[in-house]
Amino acid sequence: MKRETVVVLDFGGQYNQLIARRVRECNVYCEIYSYKTDFEKIKALQPKGIIFTGGPNSCYEPGAPTYTKEIFELGVPILGICYGSQLMMHLLGGKVEKAPVREYGKIEVTTDRTSDLFADVSEKTICWMSHNDYISQMAPGFRTIAYTDNCPYAAMENTEKKLYATQFHPEVLHTQEGQKMLSNFVFRVCGCAGDWKMDSFVEQSIRQIREKVGDGKVLCALSGGVDSSVAAVLLSKAVGNQLTCVFVDHGLLRKNEGDEVEAVFGPDGPYDLNFIRVNAQERFYSKLAGVTEPEKKRKIIGEEFIRVFEEEAKKIGAVDFLVQGTIYPDVVESGVGGESTVIKSHHNVGGLPDYVDFKEIIEPLRDLFKDEVRKAGLELGIPDYLVFRQPFPGPGLGIRIIGAITPEKVQMVQDADAIWREEIAAAGWDKKVNQYFAALTNMQSVGVMGDERTYDYAIALRAVTTTDFMTAESAEIPWEIIGKTTSRIVNEVKHINRVLYDCTGKPPATIEFE
Numbered sequence: 001m002k003r004e005t006v007v008v009l010d011f012g013g014q015y016n017q018l019i020a021r022r023v024r025e026c027n028v029y030c031e032i033y034s035y036k037t038d039f040e041k042i043k044a045l046q047p048k049g050i051i052f053t054g055g056p057n058s059c060y061e062p063g064a065p066t067y068t069k070e071i072f073e074l075g076v077p078i079l080g081i082c083y084g085s086q087l088m089m090h091l092l093g094g095k096v097e098k099a100p101v102r103e104y105g106k107i108e109v110t111t112d113r114t115s116d117l118f119a120d121v122s123e124k125t126i127c128w129m130s131h132n133d134y135i136s137q138m139a140p141g142f143r144t145i146a147y148t149d150n151c152p153y154a155a156m157e158n159t160e161k162k163l164y165a166t167q168f169h170p171e172v173l174h175t176q177e178g179q180k181m182l183s184n185f186v187f188r189v190c191g192c193a194g195d196w197k198m199d200s201f202v203e204q205s206i207r208q209i210r211e212k213v214g215d216g217k218v219l220c221a222l223s224g225g226v227d228s229s230v231a232a233v234l235l236s237k238a239v240g241n242q243l244t245c246v247f248v249d250h251g252l253l254r255k256n257e258g259d260e261v262e263a264v265f266g267p268d269g270p271y272d273l274n275f276i277r278v279n280a281q282e283r284f285y286s287k288l289a290g291v292t293e294p295e296k297k298r299k300i301i302g303e304e305f306i307r308v309f310e311e312e313a314k315k316i317g318a319v320d321f322l323v324q325g326t327i328y329p330d331v332v333e334s335g336v337g338g339e340s341t342v343i344k345s346h347h348n349v350g351g352l353p354d355y356v357d358f359k360e361i362i363e364p365l366r367d368l369f370k371d372e373v374r375k376a377g378l379e380l381g382i383p384d385y386l387v388f389r390q391p392f393p394g395p396g397l398g399i400r401i402i403g404a405i406t407p408e409k410v411q412m413v414q415d416a417d418a419i420w421r422e423e424i425a426a427a428g429w430d431k432k433v434n435q436y437f438a439a440l441t442n443m444q445s446v447g448v449m450g451d452e453r454t455y456d457y458a459i460a461l462r463a464v465t466t467t468d469f470m471t472a473e474s475a476e477i478p479w480e481i482i483g484k485t486t487s488r489i490v491n492e493v494k495h496i497n498r499v500l501y502d503c504t505g506k507p508p509a510t511i512e513f514e
């Protein structure tokens, strides 16, 4: 069975993943590809529709991202957004130039509701714009279907060729009826059926995994986080006791987390997994000794992880497959799909060593966004408290300790983090923020304790709100909670004499520290 796919062709826009998520909210599967992807490859995907993203460049400048004009002859509907709309016009004979008035922010757009794109959309609707260039002349064969005071061609269509273009960004929430427009494109223009649903994903995955694995043995890397837990339970439903789950305690877990994971997935828990816990703390600490560069730390942790698995696999006997809980944003952010620059390598993707001692890696969640992973988890009957756990990075506390890692620093950050989480939960703020943790800065400063000079570390507290973890805001935690946490940390955790609160959003910071 061929699943319906809409392709997002990425021209370096910030919102590539957002577009894909919006399409998936229509229950239509969607994948992101860089504009550098071969036309033949895109064609082979037999997409039901293609969406061109925005992008930072000016399409009329030499060297700006472009695509072969042949794509417009495929007969597949195309929606160009912002840069994508400008490029479409530019390539098809219209004119794009620097706009006399740049538009940024929420702007009232007047739409022509006879267009399929604007069916059931209000005539005057607020859309979000972010452009310096504008289309001063449409390509032949197009008609204008939306305008603003400063932008005569805010949206265009060529129904015969099924080409659509919007200068504004329907994918961002500020465009009030954006989801309606995208769903109009997906259903009315592309004619999608919308049968990409979580129950069918789970069912289909189980079937595919069974087919692939046959009677082979499977080893699953279980970290206790949401992604690997969902992957493990999915695998256990598919291949039962052919699966062995290895949980590596790399010594960079939150306080008591190793025991908590064992309580749920171990022999006394509700799941039928061959669960093995490996206490590999010492190995990781010695590999990491003196290493300060974040990317290097990530790579070392990722690599050592795989090595531990290989060794475990050898003890178990022949193992054919290794399961990893890689999810779609990991893939895109690692620069594999899409056109976004590498922000940081992900534990599961960029950190993978060249030589892996297994026949194949299975990544059953590779196509899913986080909220979809959670839906799959619920579908699989995993309890809420596990499914809605806050995210914890694969390299763990290794990237919440700035600079070199030592067992003492791990203990400091574990203890401080446990206090912060306790206080946040006690105040009922755990449901109001999406991620919160403590990180150990590499800063030492002078303090005074019991009349004595100290020269100790500063802990940074972080708490953010976010819907998709792509962007985030620092949470306005009441001073009381921060104050209480601060005094507990400096009193209870040795070698911490200063507590800082991180007020930065993402961007410009990231949620994690390294």
Ligand code: GLN
Binding pocket: 013, 053, 054, 055, 056, 057, 058, 081, 082, 083, 084, 130, 131, 132, 133, 134
């Ligand atoms: N760089 C183009 C412009 O300024 C497109 C911007 C965008 O895609 N958001 O108009």
